[in-house]
Amino acid sequence: MKLQTATRLGLYATLELARNPERTLSASDLAERFGVSTHHLAKVLRTLAGAGLVQGGRGAAGGYRFTGNRRRTTLMDIVALFEPAPGSRPKEPGEQTEIGTALQRVLAEIDEIAEATLRSVSLETMLKHPT
């Protein structure tokens, strides 16, 4: 499954902070850990903060900490913050044809399985069984 960079960073940052909710990490600490730009990560952290998953201080030096619920938050909750909702994607050329429709059914099956998987894994489960 291909996830956008922002989605992967959102998952990394949330899981890293959820590992120890008492701990505060700055956007630059997290950016360094994942090898990305602080600017990019700061944008992702703002989205996570808007969803109530993290709370953060101002600027690159300001610290972030996890404020969500590890048992109730699933990987899908985070993915949904960054990826377009299923069905909201505009139609692409060829999709209306017989072959295009048949192909869409296969792709929808894959999406449904991927969504079920992401919805079934809570942050708690992820941190308890990291492999």
Added chain:
Amino acid sequence: MVAVRPAEPADLPAISALDARLTGQAKAVYWQQMLDRYAGGPPHRHFLVAETEKGHLAGFIAGEVRAWEFGQPPAGWVFAIQVDPKLRLKGTGSALFEALVARFKAQGVARVRTLVDRKDHLILSFFRAQGMTAGPSLQLDKAL
């Protein structure tokens, strides 16, 4: 805290009632047959119940070791698990699962499997929380 023990014929009314409450479908004959086959039956079949300190049914689990099912080496299969909603998130489901897995291990199998409705996120999350991940098989289906 719950105690886990093998199911007995006298547990049928409580098991049947809990399942009917949770699924909205009364299946007394089915549960009677399940108890006949699994409770006190061959050693590879297990039907366990979790009981509260006051002796009320908190939940149940049923499973068995099956060999070469769909070409797969012996594995423990979980066929049914139900927990009273009032007692969820208190470790009842985990206690049942662990007790069944301990019996599977004692019989020498190294894997546990189950089949879950992919839209049933609650039960899917429960098995994930027990450390289960996608297995080697894909279930296929066709309308007839």
